[in-house]
Amino acid sequence: MSAALHDSEALRGEVWRVAGAVTDPEIPVLSIADLGVLRDVAIVDGRVEVAITPTYSGCPAMNMIALEIELALEKAGIGPVTVKTVLSPAWTTEWMTEDGRRKLREYGIAPPAKGGGRRALFGEDQVACPQCGSTSTAELAPFGSTSCKSLWQCKTCREPFDYFKCH
Amino acid sequence: MAGASITVAETPLVRYLLRRADDALILGHRLSEWCGKAPMMEEEMALANMGLDLIGQARSLYTYAGEVEAAGRDEDAYAYLRDVRGYGNLLLVEQPNGDFAATMVRQLFYSAFIDPYWRALMGSSDATLAAIAAKAEKESAYHVRHSAEWVIRLGDGTPESHRRAQEALDGLWAFTGEMFETDAGERSLIAEGIVPDPEALRAVWLESVAKVVAQAGLTLPQNAWMQKGGRSGEHSEHLGHLLSDLQYMQRAFPGATW
Known part of the structure; x- marks a missing residue:
């Protein structure tokens, strides 16, 4: 037994x-x-x-x-x-592990803001560029290459990048 | 004859689930019709993404309807094998896409209602419904935001975009009353705490829409006369055409798979 x-x-x-x-x-x-x-x-x-x-x-x-x-x-x-x-x-994106967040960033996708959720949805988003780390970034389109991502661009290094949306 | 139409034995809960699923499926299908025709690449993605969310919500609701009806039907049977009179979606969501302004106004009207509705449904005494609502509510929040931003941009844009946005508001307004309609079956579900009363959300909906319309510099229509019939299967001529497109493959080749 x-x-x-x-x-x-x-x-x-x-x-x-x-x-x-x-x-x-x-x-x-x-x-x-x-x-x-x-x-x-x-x-x-x-x-x-x-x-x-x-x-x-x-x-x-x-x-x-x-x-x-x-x-x-x-x-x-x-x-x-x-x-x-x-x-x-x-x-919820809150379930994503720290390791997962790091891997996303290294892959070129900005990980979802911690503790984001609805506040981030309607407030001022601040998303750090996964390439250079600059927080001077802007959203290009709220719906990106997949349902879970939006499209952003870094104003410092000029690279476009995906942001994993808060959910 | 697997391609023949089905008739569903409708209890109040099954009827409720099919109506809400039909809203999501038909609006999702309408948005998918923009594929390849959206005004810009970003909108191509946005419309397809919102359509995908809606079809996903429809799938969850149809699947649950299948469990409740317990007649061995899956999501596909409800979507592909019911005739137009068996569909209980809102007239609003079956209206043709029109121009981009009409699509965005239709999306705003529906999303500004369904977003607080899903939130209210999260408190359902039915655990499956509460779970479907919790999932859908995160998605509808993005749809409200997106359609609101566009209505503001169009209303506050060029004279041409303003004119078209106002025409869309005026043209679709009469289809909004149906969102708050309930029948005896749904009222019994409301009384049991299984579903929320849509009438209780009218003020919230009107406030959200009025705020966007004011910010867009547009005028909120005032006419009180409202179209109805969608919930009881009396549709505009548009739904039959939509379904012939949606259902063609399964009707012509019953049980066809990829």
Whole structure:
């Protein structure tokens, strides 16, 4: 009994490690663990259940991420697997790990302002350029290359960049 | 005949879910019609992004309707296999895109309503509805901001953009009353604390819209007569044409997949 429980805990950890390493197809430097998209792993009657949550309602990456999780687990010899989508609690950029924020910046995307949310939505945004660090930046377009990003430009180094919107 | 039309056994909750899902799907489809035709690249992206948010919200609501109806139907069955009379969306969202001003005014009217509505729905005693609302509310906040900024820019722009924005306001105004309409079924859901009363949001909506219109230097229409019928399936001629485009593939090739 306790051996079985131990096995199941070990399996859970292994699933979390393998599934969590799956990357966002739109932002390949971020894993779904970094993003906070991977919500739960459960072993139910020998079946592995992985719960993920969408960043945006219409995020087209969700189907892709679910497929990638199944493939990654199959490759690791783990199965059978069910990937389900959960909506509550609603995903927020606050769940993004520090490591995730650093990786985003290094990739050239300004990470979401901490503690932003609605205040940042209507107040004065101040976003630091991921290239040169200058805070003299301006929004070019509120909707960018994907649902989760807006398009900005740095007034100091003149580079355009994506900003991961507060959510 | 998988392509044949379906008739949904509508309980008040199923009817409610389909109406709200239809609003989001039809407006999302309208925005998608701008693809390749937007006035500038940034708007191309913005319109497609907002459309994607709306279609995502519709998917969540249809999926939940499928669970509640428990007749084995998925989101696609509701979207592709109901006839025009089975659709319960607002007349506002099915109105043709018109020019860019009309699209932005329509977006402002709807977003300024649905944004506080989702916020109110987050307090629903139904956990799934509350979760869908919590997700959608973050998206609608961006839609209000974007459409408001454009209406201000157009109203306060050139004489031509001002004229067109005012025409859009006047032309779409009569479709706004329907947003606050409820029937007996929805009122029973309101009484049970499952959904908020849209009438309670009328003042908030009017205040948001009036503020934007004033800042744009435009005039808020005063006519009180309002169009209705969308909620009970009596649509303008535009919805049938839209659905023939939206549903064609699944009707002609039932069950077709990518």
